[in-house]
Amino acid sequence: MGRPPMEKRSRVPEPTISRLATYFRCLAELQDQQVAVVSSEEIAFRAGVKASQFRKDLSYFGEFGVQGLGYPVPHLLRRVSSILQLDQAHKVALLGAGNLGTALAGFPGFSRWGFQILWIFDASPAKVGQSINQIVVESSSALPRPLGADLGILAVPTQAAREAAQLLVDSGVTALLNFTGAHLHLGPQVTVRNVDLTHELAVLAYHATQLQKAVDP
Amino acid sequence: MGRPPMEKRSRVPEPTISRLATYFRCLAELQDQQVAVVSSEEIAFRAGVKASQFRKDLSYFGEFGVQGLGYPVPHLLRRVSSILQLDQAHKVALLGAGNLGTALAGFPGFSRWGFQILWIFDASPAKVGQSINQIVVESSSALPRPLGADLGILAVPTQAAREAAQLLVDSGVTALLNFTGAHLHLGPQVTVRNVDLTHELAVLAYHATQLQKAVDP
DNA sequence: TAGATTGTTAATCGATTAACAATC
DNA sequence: TAGATTGTTAATCGATTAACAATC
Numbered sequence: 001m002g003r004p005p006m007e008k009r010s011r012v013p014e015p016t017i018s019r020l021a022t023y024f025r026c027l028a029e030l031q032d033q034q035v036a037v038v039s040s041e042e043i044a045f046r047a048g049v050k051a052s053q054f055r056k057d058l059s060y061f062g063e064f065g066v067q068g069l070g071y072p073v074p075h076l077l078r079r080v081s082s083i084l085q086l087d088q089a090h091k092v093a094l095l096g097a098g099n100l101g102t103a104l105a106g107f108p109g110f111s112r113w114g115f116q117i118l119w120i121f122d123a124s125p126a127k128v129g130q131s132i133n134q135i136v137v138e139s140s141s142a143l144p145r146p147l148g149a150d151l152g153i154l155a156v157p158t159q160a161a162r163e164a165a166q167l168l169v170d171s172g173v174t175a176l177l178n179f180t181g182a183h184l185h186l187g188p189q190v191t192v193r194n195v196d197l198t199h200e201l202a203v204l205a206y207h208a209t210q211l212q213k214a215v216d217p
Numbered sequence: 218m219g220r221p222p223m224e225k226r227s228r229v230p231e232p233t234i235s236r237l238a239t240y241f242r243c244l245a246e247l248q249d250q251q252v253a254v255v256s257s258e259e260i261a262f263r264a265g266v267k268a269s270q271f272r273k274d275l276s277y278f279g280e281f282g283v284q285g286l287g288y289p290v291p292h293l294l295r296r297v298s299s300i301l302q303l304d305q306a307h308k309v310a311l312l313g314a315g316n317l318g319t320a321l322a323g324f325p326g327f328s329r330w331g332f333q334i335l336w337i338f339d340a341s342p343a344k345v346g347q348s349i350n351q352i353v354v355e356s357s358s359a360l361p362r363p364l365g366a367d368l369g370i371l372a373v374p375t376q377a378a379r380e381a382a383q384l385l386v387d388s389g390v391t392a393l394l395n396f397t398g399a400h401l402h403l404g405p406q407v408t409v410r411n412v413d414l415t416h417e418l419a420v421l422a423y424h425a426t427q428l429q430k431a432v433d434p
Numbered sequence: 435t436a437g438a439t440t441g442t443t444a445a446t447c448g449a450t451t452a453a454c455a456a457t458c
Numbered sequence: 459t460a461g462a463t464t465g466t467t468a469a470t471c472g473a474t475t476a477a478c479a480a481t482c
Contacts, residue, residue, distance in 0.1 A: 052451055065465080107317070177414075191421060208392035285437075
């Protein structure tokens with residue numbers, strides 16, 4: 001019955017997904033502030049985008065607003081978190097218990113958004129058996145094995161990246177957050193997001209001097 | 218004299234800068250492997266882009282190749298690192314000496330690319346005076362003061378982000394790597410790169426289920 | 435010279451934005 | 459109803475890619 005013409009589900013652009021995560025954060029804030037309804041103008045401003053961008057982004061997933069009024073915050077928040085799957089917990093496997101891995105294991109933002117690190121693996125015997133955040137570090141040699149993990153985080157040294165990534169994939173992980181500088185080619189079955197710190201700093205280094213040039217001639 | 222028609226320096230697209238950092242890494246690898254000359258086809262393949270993309274990206278900065286031959290690796294590496302300012306050291310100020318900040322302070326990738334963390338600040342008296350990687354943690358209340366830092370890294374709790382960012386800006390930092398989830402509006406004088414871990418995980422969560430849907434109907 | 439590969443132009447593609455009819 | 463704001467279409471913008479003349 002009145003179901004809207006599905007298969008408007010044309011391919012969703014990647015930038016739209018990324019912005020959806022931003023909208024989610026804004027909506028959570030509005031919810032906290034007990035705001036009942038928000039206009040596209042207002043939320044777009046908070047998210048740092050154009051109002052038409054916001055409406056267009058939502059339009060890939062359906063209709064969520066009331067003409068002449070705006071968007072009911074609780075309802076939209078529920079819908080966006082459902083789209084991003086943030087309405088359910090996600091089991092995360094972490095590879096690498098060095099400085100970075102340890103920091104990530106304790107990162108408060110993760111649990112707040114429903115991401116639970118349930119496994120930590122490390123290649124070094126010195127690390128294996130230690131507890132980090134109530135999780136006992138296992139040996140990497142215990143992989144691959146079926147984990148039932150939704151996401152994987154790669155925080156091993158760059159040289160170990162390829163092998164470690166493959167262990168996760170062979171353990172059934174289909175989405176990977178990669179902190180090693182390495183480029184991973186894992187096929188279309190696996191989504192990879194790269195966080196490359198030196199890459200970011202290189203881009204900043206370029207801009208820092210560009211800005212200085214703009215100041216002194 | 219024979220200087221090529223400058224002011225081809227039209228605005229350089231942001232994605233180009235980001236890819237330049239990738240090319241830099243590839244070139245460093247080729248250099249290590251003693252490769253003397255590389256074609257756009259070969260290096261583009263390694264960087265995961267189209268050959269024409271690579272050539273177009275370079276064209277914003279000049280001509281670096283030899284027709285019929287390819288690009289001399291050592292020369293191109295020098296030029297790219299000069300464009301990205303990676304041929305000189307960068308002084309970095311770090312705000313936040315928690316788990317993440319501490320991990321970043323010890324990150325081996327930074328020093329290898331010429332980024333030197335020279336200052337660490339933290340608000341907590343418990344942290345002040347401690348040494349991390351041979352650097353004594355100073356109190357945030359010692360800021361703002363002119364640092365002569367090129368880059369800043371923000372690794373404080375999200376709630377402290379805005380204030381901490383302003384301290385760095387008031388200390389003369391014009392380029393900022395922001396690990397807090399907060400959106401910073403610091404004006405056009407300051408470049409900000411955001412690394413938002415929960416944001417990345419949210420995008421991955423979406424893709425992970427998309428992929429599962431693709432497998433089971 | 436013949437073959438290869440660059441640098442650049444023009445065509446294509448996709449994402450952003452403005453505009454507006456639909457409608458609460 | 460009049461005013462406001464959505465959802466969507468069409469126009470704009472910018473980035474990617476293909477094609478090719480220049481030239482080593």
